[in-house]
Amino acid sequence: MAIGELAALYGLAPHVLRHWEQMGLLAPARAPGGRRVYGAVDATRIALILLAKEAGLTLEQTRYLLTEAADKQARAALYQQHGELLRGRIAAAQESLAIIEHAAACDADDITVCPRLREKVAARLPAGLRPDGGARPASAY
Known part of the structure; x- marks a missing residue:
């Protein structure tokens, strides 16, 4: 072909x-x-x-895995490392989805006054700017 x-x-x-x-x-x-x-x-x-x-x-990782990595342990280590990265991305995406789903169903007339959203916003502020002095609240979603 x-x-x-x-x-x-x-x-x-x-x-x-x-x-x-x-x-x-x-x-x-x-x-x-x-x-x-x-x-x-x-x-x-x-x-x-x-x-x-x-x-x-x-592409460099792919080349390594498909052409250069004869050592099964080296391949496994790369897969495990990348798996951790993907798990982190998945967790972040799931949290984002929870925020979006809550915002879509929120009863607040103005989403910016929603207590759950305000909690998420406060958690994103630098420690010195948080109303609680720096503690990060647990996820409400």
């Missing part, structure tokens, strides 16, 4: 596949004349790269 065909199947521009090749993430076969020829192995590799990107891994 030609580079343009495969890139189009994934909704990518051909230059993305060329970049990934330059980074060592892809190694397509070459036809006479030097044209890239992609096969099923390359299509699978692209799917892996896209999954890694969706998970928030950098």
Whole structure:
């Protein structure tokens, strides 16, 4: 398959596949004349790269995991570290969702006077500016 065909199947521009090749993430076969020829192995590799990107891994991390990391422990350490990062992002997103859901259902005529929202705002203020002198309230959501 030609580079343009495969890139189009994934909704990518051909230059993305060329970049990934330059980074060592892809190694397509070459036809006479030097044209890239992609096969099923390359299509699978692209799917892996896209999954890694969706998970928030950098291209450098992805290359390390797919090409350089022969050591299972090193791969596991990177996955565990990234898992912690994702858990933090998920927790922050869940808290944000709780705030949004509360705001959507809040009975206050003006959301800025809602006691629960005001508590969240106070928690975001620098310690010296908080009305309570610096203590962070527990989450109400």
